[in-house]
Amino acid sequence: MTVQTAxxxxxxxxxxxxxxxxxAVICLITVTPFALMIVVALSPAGSLTLPYALPDxxxxxxxxxxxxxxxxxxxxxxxFVYSVLSMLIILLTASMAGYAFAKMRFPGxxxxxxxxxxxxxxxxxxxxxxxxxxxxxxxxxxTFWGLIVPTLANSQAVFLMRQFIRDLPDELFxxxxxxxxxxWRVYWRIVLPLTKPILATLAVFVFLxxxxxxxxxxxxxQSRDMQTLTVGLATLRSENVPLAQLMAAxxxxxxxxxxxFALVQRFIVNSIAITGLK
Amino acid sequence: xxxxxxPPVSRGDVQDAGPARQPKAPLRFRLREPxxxxxxxxxxxxxxxxxxxxxxxxxxxxxxxxxxxxGEYDFxxxxxxxxxxxxxxxxxxxxxxxxxxxxxxxxxxLVALGTALLLNSVVWGRGLFRGMLFMPYVxxxxxxxxxxxxxxxxxxxxxxxxxxxxxxxxxFLGDTSLVLPSLAAVSAWKGxxxxxxxxxxxxxxxxxxxxxxxxxxxxxxxQRFRLVVLPLLRPALFFVLVIETIxxxxxxxxxxxxxxxxxxxxxxxxxxALFDQGFRFFDFGYAATIGVVLFAIVLIVSxxxxxxxxxxxx
Numbered sequence: 333m334t335v336q337t338a339x340x341x342x343x344x345x346x347x348x349x350x351x352x353x354x355x356a357v358i359c360l361i362t363v364t365p366f367a368l369m370i371v372v373a374l375s376p377a378g379s380l381t382l383p384y385a386l387p388d389x390x391x392x393x394x395x396x397x398x399x400x401x402x403x404x405x406x407x408x409x410x411x412f413v414y415s416v417l418s419m420l421i422i423l424l425t426a427s428m429a430g431y432a433f434a435k436m437r438f439p440g441x442x443x444x445x446x447x448x449x450x451x452x453x454x455x456x457x458x459x460x461x462x463x464x465x466x467x468x469x470x471x472x473x474x475t476f477w478g479l480i481v482p483t484l485a486n487s488q489a490v491f492l493m494r495q496f497i498r499d500l501p502d503e504l505f506x507x508x509x510x511x512x513x514x515x516w517r518v519y520w521r522i523v524l525p526l527t528k529p530i531l532a533t534l535a536v537f538v539f540l541x542x543x544x545x546x547x548x549x550x551x552x553x554q555s556r557d558m559q560t561l562t563v564g565l566a567t568l569r570s571e572n573v574p575l576a577q578l579m580a581a582x583x584x585x586x587x588x589x590x591x592x593f594a595l596v597q598r599f600i601v602n603s604i605a606i607t608g609l610k
Numbered sequence: 611x612x613x614x615x616x617p618p619v620s621r622g623d624v625q626d627a628g629p630a631r632q633p634k635a636p637l638r639f640r641l642r643e644p645x646x647x648x649x650x651x652x653x654x655x656x657x658x659x660x661x662x663x664x665x666x667x668x669x670x671x672x673x674x675x676x677x678x679x680x681g682e683y684d685f686x687x688x689x690x691x692x693x694x695x696x697x698x699x700x701x702x703x704x705x706x707x708x709x710x711x712x713x714x715x716x717x718x719x720l721v722a723l724g725t726a727l728l729l730n731s732v733v734w735g736r737g738l739f740r741g742m743l744f745m746p747y748v749x750x751x752x753x754x755x756x757x758x759x760x761x762x763x764x765x766x767x768x769x770x771x772x773x774x775x776x777x778x779x780x781x782f783l784g785d786t787s788l789v790l791p792s793l794a795a796v797s798a799w800k801g802x803x804x805x806x807x808x809x810x811x812x813x814x815x816x817x818x819x820x821x822x823x824x825x826x827x828x829x830x831x832x833q834r835f836r837l838v839v840l841p842l843l844r845p846a847l848f849f850v851l852v853i854e855t856i857x858x859x860x861x862x863x864x865x866x867x868x869x870x871x872x873x874x875x876x877x878x879x880x881x882x883a884l885f886d887q888g889f890r891f892f893d894f895g896y897a898a899t900i901g902v903v904l905f906a907i908v909l910i911v912s913x914x915x916x917x918x919x920x921x922x923x924x
Contacts, residue, residue, distance in 0.1 A: 359739050437643055462669050485658045544752075579756075
């Protein structure tokens with residue numbers, strides 16, 4: 333009996349170890365492209381590098397050179413403006429709308445909420461042409477507002493805020509109102525502080541969506557000065573920049589995403605599991 | 611007194627029902643909540659009207675015109691749709707998209723399921739493994755495309771390794787039958803982490819006691835997976851399947867930076883055709899029509915999802 337149990341246990345341990353080994357191999361394959369990119373980005377110009385050999389020394393010169401390349405610094409700034417401004421405005425407008433949808437009564441409230449959600453069904457690409465026509469008619473081509481404002485109508489953000497605020501106890505709001513606080517004060521002093529966790533999650537996602545966005549910036553901000561980093565990378569590729577510099581540019585473009593990810597990994601993982609945010 | 615016990619929603623009906631015994635609250639008090647509510651929604655509502663509702667209907671409207679970049683247009687009825695049916699390039703793009711989806715979706719879902727099961731069964735380093743697997747998800751498709759171009763090229767990583775073994779070279783992006791699977795692999799690398807996390811959450815929700823009961827009954831690992839895990843994981847699996855299918859039909863960024871739709875339109879997908887018609891030929895009416903087709907496909911996929919989820923016994 334004991335021999336058998338020991339055997340089973342050993343077999344079990346062996347199985348667990350081999351599963352762990354398999355997972356480690358898959359992880360290795362997943363991160364290989366990152367490692368490859370970093371090695372090539374740090375290889376001196378003209379010297380032999382991957383995939384043929386490891387470079388004999390590493391250098392920062394590709395990174396410094398790419399920052400002096402036409403436009404790269406500007407693209408980085410543009411991407412930050414696009415992502416951070418969009419994030420702040422969406423957090424504000426979505427939490428306001430979410431509060432009203434969750435805790436106030438007004439005619440047509442639910443119909444409005446569902447009509448917001450229904451727009452999720454229409455893929456962005458299907459509306460690309462009308463978007464472009466609309467923004468160009470309004471004079472928004474190659475401007476920050478033309479880039480930012482159309483991306484602010486975000487139903488996922490509104491819905492998430494509404495769900496979260498709905499679960500907060502009514503008594504909190506009523507007590508403040510009885511004390512004579514205006515709705516705006518209730519929103520600013522009670523709703524915003526209480527929704528900090530969900531606001532932080534949303535901030536991360538909105539930042540990543542915009543930082544990684546490509547098709548919309550590609551069509552609306554075509555002048556070299558107004559391109560975002562993703563579009564700039566594609567431009568560099570089409571201009572046949574040396575591979576090492578291209579990899580350096582790609583590496584820089586991904587740093588903010590990885591920093592955000594490293595800081596709030598657990599956060600992101602949990603919120604995907606709970607909310608299905610994508 | 612009875613009035614006080616009434617639920618607030620029916621307040622309106624009661625007031626109409628007869629002479630009120632209690633004095634009505636002044637109009638400005640009764641209107642205060644609806645007005646503040648609307649004011650709070652107003653910024654987002656304005657954004658939705660201008661940048662969601664108008665473009666959505668605009669897309670359908672434009673598909674019945676020959677809208678030019680100059681802004682001039684005539685209504686041409688269903689001519690754009692008739693043209694789609696006769697357009698060999700559109701047929702090519704539809705076929706490329708379907709092939710791409712047929713490779714991408716099963717591959718991604720299987721990888722996501724496999725890694726989710728592995729993550730669920732390892733005892734150490736789970737957080738580290740999960741982080742490494744999820745890392746590509748936070749990057750952009752453009753980034754993924756650039757890196758993987760280098761992996762795929764004739765003098766790239768894979769051919770470098772193959773060359774060591776005196777094999778190859780394989781022209782992953784230049785071969786008409788290899789290009790779509792190669793692109794699908796890039797998107798899978800970038801995107802599977804999301805589906806993996808959904809499935810990990812689904813697996814966590816399966817009560818341990820079910821698996822232990824199956825173990826006591828002598829079920830082997832495969833039987834436990836097929837008869838216990840899989841049925842309980844079905845809703846999560848289905849969600850992932852739909853999300854990935856919809857995503858597959860929208861593929862664009864990687865193709866733009868990796869192949870430009872080539873070679874000879876072998877990777878010329880639906881959204882690439884839309885982009886080409888719109889921003890290379892400036893045929894906005896026709897491009898909008900392709901967008902309507904894309905919308906119809908996504909809608910059908912979502913409706914199938916609803917149909918299946920309604921049948922779900924849970």
